[in-house]
Amino acid sequence: MSGTWMTTRAWLLMLPLLMVMVAVIGWPLVDTVGLSFTDAKLVGTAGNFVGIDNYTKMLSSSNFSRTLVTTTWFAVASVAIEMVIGVLAALLLNQEFRGRTFLRALMILPWALPTVVNATLWRLIYNPEYGALNGALTQLHLIDAYRSWLGEPGTALAALIIADCWKNFPLVALIALAALQAVPRDITAASLVDGAGPFARFRFVILPYLAGPLMVALVLRTIEAFKVFDIIWVMTRGGPANSTRTLSILVYQEAFSFQRAGSGASLALIVTLLVTVLALAYAALVKKTAGSAT
Amino acid sequence: MSALEIRDISKNYGAIETLKGIDIALESGEFLVLLGSSGCGKSTLLNIIAGLAEATSGEVLIGGRSVLGVHPKNRDIAMVFQSYALYPNLTVHRNIGFGLEMRKVPVAERDKAVRDAAKLLQIEPLLDRKPGQLSGGQRQRVAIGRALVRKPQVFLFDEPLSNLDAKLRLEMRTELKRLHQMLQTTVVYVTHDQIEAMTLATRIAVMRDGRIEQLGTPEEIYNYPATLYVAGFVGAPSMNMLQAVVEDGRLAIAGSDVSLPLPAGFRNAAPNGAPVIVGIRPEALRLATGTATEFPLPVEIDVVELTGPELVTTARIGNQRLTACLPPRARVAKGEPCAFTFDEDALRLFDPATGKAFETAR
Numbered sequence: 001m002s003g004t005w006m007t008t009r010a011w012l013l014m015l016p017l018l019m020v021m022v023a024v025i026g027w028p029l030v031d032t033v034g035l036s037f038t039d040a041k042l043v044g045t046a047g048n049f050v051g052i053d054n055y056t057k058m059l060s061s062s063n064f065s066r067t068l069v070t071t072t073w074f075a076v077a078s079v080a081i082e083m084v085i086g087v088l089a090a091l092l093l094n095q096e097f098r099g100r101t102f103l104r105a106l107m108i109l110p111w112a113l114p115t116v117v118n119a120t121l122w123r124l125i126y127n128p129e130y131g132a133l134n135g136a137l138t139q140l141h142l143i144d145a146y147r148s149w150l151g152e153p154g155t156a157l158a159a160l161i162i163a164d165c166w167k168n169f170p171l172v173a174l175i176a177l178a179a180l181q182a183v184p185r186d187i188t189a190a191s192l193v194d195g196a197g198p199f200a201r202f203r204f205v206i207l208p209y210l211a212g213p214l215m216v217a218l219v220l221r222t223i224e225a226f227k228v229f230d231i232i233w234v235m236t237r238g239g240p241a242n243s244t245r246t247l248s249i250l251v252y253q254e255a256f257s258f259q260r261a262g263s264g265a266s267l268a269l270i271v272t273l274l275v276t277v278l279a280l281a282y283a284a285l286v287k288k289t290a291g292s293a294t
Numbered sequence: 295m296s297a298l299e300i301r302d303i304s305k306n307y308g309a310i311e312t313l314k315g316i317d318i319a320l321e322s323g324e325f326l327v328l329l330g331s332s333g334c335g336k337s338t339l340l341n342i343i344a345g346l347a348e349a350t351s352g353e354v355l356i357g358g359r360s361v362l363g364v365h366p367k368n369r370d371i372a373m374v375f376q377s378y379a380l381y382p383n384l385t386v387h388r389n390i391g392f393g394l395e396m397r398k399v400p401v402a403e404r405d406k407a408v409r410d411a412a413k414l415l416q417i418e419p420l421l422d423r424k425p426g427q428l429s430g431g432q433r434q435r436v437a438i439g440r441a442l443v444r445k446p447q448v449f450l451f452d453e454p455l456s457n458l459d460a461k462l463r464l465e466m467r468t469e470l471k472r473l474h475q476m477l478q479t480t481v482v483y484v485t486h487d488q489i490e491a492m493t494l495a496t497r498i499a500v501m502r503d504g505r506i507e508q509l510g511t512p513e514e515i516y517n518y519p520a521t522l523y524v525a526g527f528v529g530a531p532s533m534n535m536l537q538a539v540v541e542d543g544r545l546a547i548a549g550s551d552v553s554l555p556l557p558a559g560f561r562n563a564a565p566n567g568a569p570v571i572v573g574i575r576p577e578a579l580r581l582a583t584g585t586a587t588e589f590p591l592p593v594e595i596d597v598v599e600l601t602g603p604e605l606v607t608t609a610r611i612g613n614q615r616l617t618a619c620l621p622p623r624a625r626v627a628k629g630e631p632c633a634f635t636f637d638e639d640a641l642r643l644f645d646p647a648t649g650k651a652f653e654t655a656r
């Protein structure tokens with residue numbers, strides 16, 4: 001009796017939120033699914049039903065496959081670098097030294113900056129006429145002439161990855177630092193007495209406590225990196241020669257630049273599906289890793 | 295040559311003096327217990343012996359060799375921690391053999407050492423498990439096993455039993471005693487449990503505020519506490535302490551009209567008119583039945599608690615309190631006057647000004 005009342009009450013209390021969610025997430029989602037089966041333009045008529053045409057066209061287009069490769073490359077490279085630098089930074093900041101607290105606070109700064117600010121900042125650094133990177137590299141005699149880092153297809157993606165790493169490694173470092181502080185002092189002491197060197201200590205003492213939290217960081221960062229839009233839009237708009245065009249940029253171009261709402265919707269849904277699969281795979285992994293140290 | 299020698303060790307954390315000149319020398323095979331309340335510096339001293347902390351001044355010698363600046367792994371010690379400190383994702387087998395693995399001991403030799411230790415500790419069936427799949431008592435056995443396989447010169451234990459429940463603690467205590475009797479190794483063992491100290495130790499160092507208050511065998515510590523602190527710390531319920539004054543060869547108990555004869559051994563120690571504290575262990579008191587005794591303590595019973603093996607009786611003598619551990623069938627009842635008595639050699643005298651015991655001619 002009271003059980004059903006409790007359930008009813010729970011639903012009642014959640015109702016307002018559910019209604020908002022249906023309105024802002026549920027309905028647009030259903031609408032997008034509907035849209036993806038039509039040849040609707042962004043403005044004008046509702047469009048005609050075209051079945052799965054949009055999907056087959058999109059999946060077989062060379063634009064899509066090229067963009068998928070670019071996105072994957074961006075996500076894998078930036079997340080890998082962020083993980084390594086993040087963990088190294090955390091290990092350093094976990095040592096005892098003067099000014100440690102100050103450095104810890106300082107480290108968060110890039111992450112705390114809005115992406116647009118960060119992106120603008122890096123555009124200045126990469127500027128082909130007066131950028132700091134060009135300045136530094138010429139003074140070190142590593143390059144002879146100023147280069148347009150964001151203007152050359154060969155370097156633009158790498159330049160973006162560096163900018164993204166600079167912004168996002170603090171998150172990984174922060175999570176890793178918190179995990180490091182959970183490593184029991186006694187186990188560290190025991191490993192010293194047992195004669196474990198730095199590598200054995202990292203492997204057998206620290207990693208078990210780091211693995212779970214790092215997995216969470218990995219999931220968060222990969223999904224975010226896979227959906228990346230803002231930093232690229234501000235810095236290169238997907239150029240030059242589409243060399244930095246990621247899936248989200250492609251969705252935007254399709255739906256808004258080319259005004260093909262129907263095919264844009266189908267692409268957006270494909271991206272959503274990809275990210276969902278990623279998330280589910282990771283969730284399974286996290287479940288396996290979590291509690292490895294307990 | 296001593297197995298372990300601690301010479302004038304001091305340790306400061308900033309302005310805080312944690313250890314203030316500790317001196318101990320241990321013969322091979324001794325079981326030293328560092329006993330003291332929380333924060334008195336026991337773990338700090340143990341960590342200094344292990345090389346996990348650095349002394350501000352003083353010297354540690356292990357096997358006659360100064361270990362100043364020697365890395366923990368090269369000190370020929372093994373340590374067991376309160377939290378067990380097992381490596382969470384290694385099997386029991388690898389946990390026990392970890393020290394040997396790090397020292398590149400060949401696999402076959404290592405395996406044999408691990409199995410021998412596991413057999414000794416009766417954890418052979420657990421060798422393939424991870425620490426997370428073990429009970430607290432089993433984990434502690436693994437931690438002890440990890441120390442055993444190394445066959446070090448000195449074993450260091452930091453409150454190894456305090457995370458176990460009462461019954462298991464008792465079992466492991468006996469187990470440790472058995473191991474020590476069998477292996478005859480040198481042990482330094484930290485605890486704040488005085489029963490553990492009494493049962494395990496060949497010698498006890500009672501610590502207080504970074505100093506050693508008394509260093510002696512369990513019998514010495516229990517029967518001849520050197521200070522009021524030791525007297526109060528060791529023994530449960532703790533020693534009765536009655537304020538008294540020496541008057542014409544007798545001890546006049548303050549706040550009452552009772553006086554006791556001053557035992558002969560103390561005649562020269564406590565001058566006439568001196569205030570003293572009379573210490574008598576609760577277990578030394580018994581009911582004075584009928585016949586007159588030399589040391590009668592007329593009291594009025596306050597509280598009677600049956601613990602099972604004994605009747606813990608709290609009584610008043612004048613305005614002071616007195617606890618006695620009587621046999622469970624002793625005929626006492628709340629509010630009733632009766633008299634306790636004790637043997638002459640159970641009486642201790644302390645100087646209230648210094649807290650030190652008056653020496654007897656024992």
Ligand SMILES: Nc1ncnc2c1ncn2[C@@H]1O[C@H](COP(=O)(O)OP(=O)(O)OP(=O)(O)O)[C@@H](O)[C@H]1O
Pocket residue numbers: 307312330331332333334335336337338339486
């Ligand atoms: N790293 C440190 N920095 C500053 N003070 C410390 C440090 N380690 C210990 N102390 C101080 O030194 C004193 C002794 O600590 P220690 O851990 O040796 O006590 P203990 O006798 O082992 O107590 P417990 O029974 O609670 O374990 C405490 O007052 C503690 O606050």
Ligand SMILES: [Mg+2]
Pocket residue numbers: 336337338452
């Ligand atoms: Mg301690």
